[in-house]
Each structure stands twice: as C-alpha cells, then as structure tokens.
Amino acid sequence: MTCMVHIEFQARPAAIAEMLGGLRRILPDTRAREGCVSVSVTRTQDDPNNFAFVELWDSRAHYERYFAWREETGISQELATLVDGEASFRFFDLVGL
Known part of the structure; x- marks a missing residue:
C-alpha cells in the first residue's frame, strides 16, 4: 500500500544555504531509489527555517530500506547537524477519497 511520509524539521538559521545545497545533492538519488514515487520539499511561509518533506513511497518497507x-x-x-532539535517523522496511508 502506498505510504506518505511527512518529515518536518527546523533548520538552523545559519545553515539554510548548506541545507539546501545538501538536499540538491542527495534528492536525485532519493527519487531514483526503488519504491520512491515522489519527494516534495516545502518551506513554511511564516517561518523560512521550517521545512517539511512530503514523500510518497510504494510502501513503508520501501521507505525504511x-x-x-x-x-x-x-x-x-x-544533515542532522544542520537541524535545530529533532525531526518529526509521520507515516500515512492514502485514503483514496
């Protein structure tokens, strides 16, 4: 079953450019990984240090691998060195409505 993974984190303000550069470097490999349907990187309009990934995977097992x-x-x-605090990981099933 398709799994949506929602990852949210607060980047350190001084590390934004490094974070974006690192993501540009690694996302092509992520998107090419077996089971990856899509990856979107979003940034909160009211807090430019707050990011969320919205990822679709063929299954949670694919994401975990x-x-x-x-x-x-x-x-x-x-990448964890560029983040303030802990990232939040949540896994969702698509309801299909």
Whole structure:
C-alpha cells in the first residue's frame, strides 16, 4: 500500500544555504531509489527555517530500506547537524477519497 511520509524539521538559521545545497545533492538519488514515487520539499511561509518533506513511497518497507541506506552512507547524520532539535517523522496511508 502506498505510504506518505511527512518529515518536518527546523533548520538552523545559519545553515539554510548548506541545507539546501545538501538536499540538491542527495534528492536525485532519493527519487531514483526503488519504491520512491515522489519527494516534495516545502518551506513554511511564516517561518523560512521550517521545512517539511512530503514523500510518497510504494510502501513503508520501501521507505525504511531507503532510510537505512541513508544511515549507512552517513548523510542522515550530516544533515542532522544542520537541524535545530529533532525531526518529526509521520507515516500515512492514502485514503483514496
């Protein structure tokens, strides 16, 4: 079943340019990963340091395999240094209405 992954985080203000550069570098590999349907990066209109990813995956298992791969490559830890606090991860099923 298709899974929507919603990831929200607060970027450190001094790290915005580095964050955007890192995302530009890694997103092509994310989008090419098996099971990835789409990835959208959004930024809150009222707080330019607040970002959310809206991702569609063929299944939660596909996303979890992808995330494990990112952990192995070290990119998750690298990007975590650019974030204030913890990112919020939520997983949704599409209702189809």
